[in-house]
Amino acid sequence: MQHGTCSYDIPELNELNYFKYALNLHERIPVSFILAKAQIIPRDENYSTHDFVGAIQGALGVKIEINCKKAGLLGEVRICFDKQFNLMDCPTASKTSSCGSEIHYPPIKSSRKL
Helix, strand or coil, X not given: CCCCHHHCCCXXXXXXXXXXXXXXXXXXXXXXHHHHHCCCCCCCCCXXXXXXXXXXXXXXXXXXXXXXXXHHEEEEEECEECCCCCXXXXXXXCCCCCCCCEEECCCCCCCCCC
């Protein structure tokens, strides 16, 4: 959950409760698991943006948004909700993403030594 400003006029949804809802939604919608079920796992090769987005949208049944950093590197996956925290199509999902036709979903490399 990125902003939450639309929930400002809901009295019982103070900052703490909003954060709790966001954590609950993060657990309820495991994007990494959804992608893995579609055989999309972090790797050094690129994926088709169409396949990447399609895997998530197919599992959730709503239109999402993705944004990339430089060279198609995945920056964020946006999943939108209404004020009751029900999934909904993202309002700008139809706009062209910053990812282009391919998306890079790399493995996380730790710099810590064990």
